[in-house]
Amino acid sequence: MSRNADGRTRVRLNRSRVLETAVALADTLGIDALSMRRLAQELDVVPMALYKHVADKEDLLDGMVEVLIREIDPPAPGADWRNAIRQRVLSARQALQRHAWARQAIESRARPTPAVLEYQDSFAGIFLAGGFTPDLAHHVMHALGGRMWGFTQELFDGSAAPAAEAPPALTPEAQAAMFAQMQELYPNIVTVATAAQHDDGSVVAHGCDDQFEFEFALDLLLDGFERLHRQGWSSAQVRKQHDPAR
Amino acid sequence: MSRNADGRTRVRLNRSRVLETAVALADTLGIDALSMRRLAQELDVVPMALYKHVADKEDLLDGMVEVLIREIDPPAPGADWRNAIRQRVLSARQALQRHAWARQAIESRARPTPAVLEYQDSFAGIFLAGGFTPDLAHHVMHALGGRMWGFTQELFDGSAAPAAEAPPALTPEAQAAMFAQMQELYPNIVTVATAAQHDDGSVVAHGCDDQFEFEFALDLLLDGFERLHRQGWSSAQVRKQHDPAR
DNA sequence: GCGTGAGGCGTACGCTGTACACTTGTCACG
DNA sequence: CGTGACAAGTGTACAGCGTACGCCTCACGC
Numbered sequence: 388m389s390r391n392a393d394g395r396t397r398v399r400l401n402r403s404r405v406l407e408t409a410v411a412l413a414d415t416l417g418i419d420a421l422s423m424r425r426l427a428q429e430l431d432v433v434p435m436a437l438y439k440h441v442a443d444k445e446d447l448l449d450g451m452v453e454v455l456i457r458e459i460d461p462p463a464p465g466a467d468w469r470n471a472i473r474q475r476v477l478s479a480r481q482a483l484q485r486h487a488w489a490r491q492a493i494e495s496r497a498r499p500t501p502a503v504l505e506y507q508d509s510f511a512g513i514f515l516a517g518g519f520t521p522d523l524a525h526h527v528m529h530a531l532g533g534r535m536w537g538f539t540q541e542l543f544d545g546s547a548a549p550a551a552e553a554p555p556a557l558t559p560e561a562q563a564a565m566f567a568q569m570q571e572l573y574p575n576i577v578t579v580a581t582a583a584q585h586d587d588g589s590v591v592a593h594g595c596d597d598q599f600e601f602e603f604a605l606d607l608l609l610d611g612f613e614r615l616h617r618q619g620w621s622s623a624q625v626r627k628q629h630d631p632a633r
Numbered sequence: 634m635s636r637n638a639d640g641r642t643r644v645r646l647n648r649s650r651v652l653e654t655a656v657a658l659a660d661t662l663g664i665d666a667l668s669m670r671r672l673a674q675e676l677d678v679v680p681m682a683l684y685k686h687v688a689d690k691e692d693l694l695d696g697m698v699e700v701l702i703r704e705i706d707p708p709a710p711g712a713d714w715r716n717a718i719r720q721r722v723l724s725a726r727q728a729l730q731r732h733a734w735a736r737q738a739i740e741s742r743a744r745p746t747p748a749v750l751e752y753q754d755s756f757a758g759i760f761l762a763g764g765f766t767p768d769l770a771h772h773v774m775h776a777l778g779g780r781m782w783g784f785t786q787e788l789f790d791g792s793a794a795p796a797a798e799a800p801p802a803l804t805p806e807a808q809a810a811m812f813a814q815m816q817e818l819y820p821n822i823v824t825v826a827t828a829a830q831h832d833d834g835s836v837v838a839h840g841c842d843d844q845f846e847f848e849f850a851l852d853l854l855l856d857g858f859e860r861l862h863r864q865g866w867s868s869a870q871v872r873k874q875h876d877p878a879r
Numbered sequence: 880g881c882g883t884g885a886g887g888c889g890t891a892c893g894c895t896g897t898a899c900a901c902t903t904g905t906c907a908c909g
Numbered sequence: 910c911g912t913g914a915c916a917a918g919t920g921t922a923c924a925g926c927g928t929a930c931g932c933c934t935c936a937c938g939c
Contacts, residue, residue: 582767
């Protein structure tokens with residue numbers, strides 16, 4: 388067994404040690420700062436040593452995603468489809484929040500690993516067991532999309548002013564000036580972004596509640612799924628309607 | 634004015650030429666292969682010359698997204714909110730399909746540029762003009778999320794077998810074997826993935842119709858929005874219901 | 880005609896992933 | 910206990926990346 392600089396014997400490397408260290412490192416440093424070299428250093432090993440345990444960086448990322456999937460609660464056995472889906476998604480969401488890198492990692496993966504397929508299979512299974520036709524289950528899973536993983540579809544963070552990051556603290560005057568400018572340039576965004584507080588009756592700006600937004604969209608979709616399910620929706624009739632010649 | 638190797642005078646570089654060439658290059662080579670060096674080469678210029686026109690690679694990507702946004706149709710003036718949103722989203726989707734790199738580029742952007750804010754502002758404006766309360770408009774935009782850009786939330790491509798890319802063509806036997814294995818390991822996915830064809834009555838596997846899936850999810854959401862809008866939904870009552878103490 | 884400033888050039892640095900050949904450590908078996 | 914084989918870890922090297930910094934040079938206003 389090899390020894391480190393202190394001459395103490397060192398635990399052997401193995402795939403899960405590599406993956407778990409990578410996960411921990413990505414948690415603290417962010418996915419961009421996770422390099423093979425940095426990871427090797429963390430494991431007190433030369434970079435190339437990692438390649439005995441992962442094929443390449445792609446494989447490392449795949450493995451990290453698998454670690455994450457294992458943290459997601461298994462489907463609740465007795466629940467009806469709606470609660471089963473809801474629980475699973477919200478559990479996935481929690482796992483994703485523990486690992487901020489995960490969203491990017493999952494989305495950048497080119498091909499699904501067995502673990503990913505298994506995860507998606509369980510969703511399909513829940514819908515089918517709930518009496519969904521394969522047809523409806525298919526479309527419904529597409530509609531769920533990233534939300535299956537608990538992704539919030541960011542991309543609209545009304546509370547984020549443009550380029551207001553580098554300066555750690557803004558003077559109240561500067562803030563007010565920026566707000567005024569925002570209001571001028573993007574009046575609707577400002578209206579909408581500050582809406583949540585108004586309706587609450589609260590005064591302070593507290594940003595928006597990601598969890599609430601996530602569940603809002605999720606339940607909107609689940610409501611829609613339920614309605615279609617009840618009324619025996621089928622894609623054939625919709626297609627016919629849109630394209631009667633066929 | 635400088636001359637190139639042939640001694641012919643060369644058109645001067647400028648920001649839009651840089652951005653448009655970058656877009657074209659990303660279209661053909663993919664975003665991963667788009668490097669400052671490769672882009673410079675395409676423009677017949679030394680890499681560092683680009684930095685007189687874009688601040689850094691981040692700025693380049695921001696600029697490319699702006700080029701893309703300009704390709705999206707402006708909001709239809711006379712339309713009701715639902716059609717206005719639908720049209721805009723579907724137009725965005727078309728732009729995104731012309732530029733496969735765009736999704737990743739948009740999602741990786743840390744802070745919204747003015748063009749992005751303006752785009753989102755127009756969505757907020759459509760909802761508000763349609764009589765949505767700022768509160769509802771806020772949540773609804775979150776629910777729309779990436780679909781505002783026409784993103785399909787891939788992540789579940791039932792037709793993609795794992796690691797079936799490198800070999801360009803599989804023998805029918807190999808395909809059959811793989812299918813059998815898929816069926817064993819992921820029975821629900823197979824059921825659901827092959828559903829669309831069954832219901833169509835067609836026999837050949839044609840993958841699934843992305844456009845259909847996209848509109849399915851979009852309309853599901855729009856239906857939900859409409860319902861909430863009609864019944865005067867407000868986040869205050871929902872929150873109270875969940876958390877009556879407050 | 881000449882100064883000036885923007886635009887393009889060249890060099891260099893530190894970082895990345897990883898190919899390839901090498902040594903070392905560990906364990907099964909004679 | 911000795912040994913051979915195989916797995917694990919090392920070292921060197923390469924091509925590519927983004928970009929800091931200093932220099933040159935060319936078009937243009939005076």
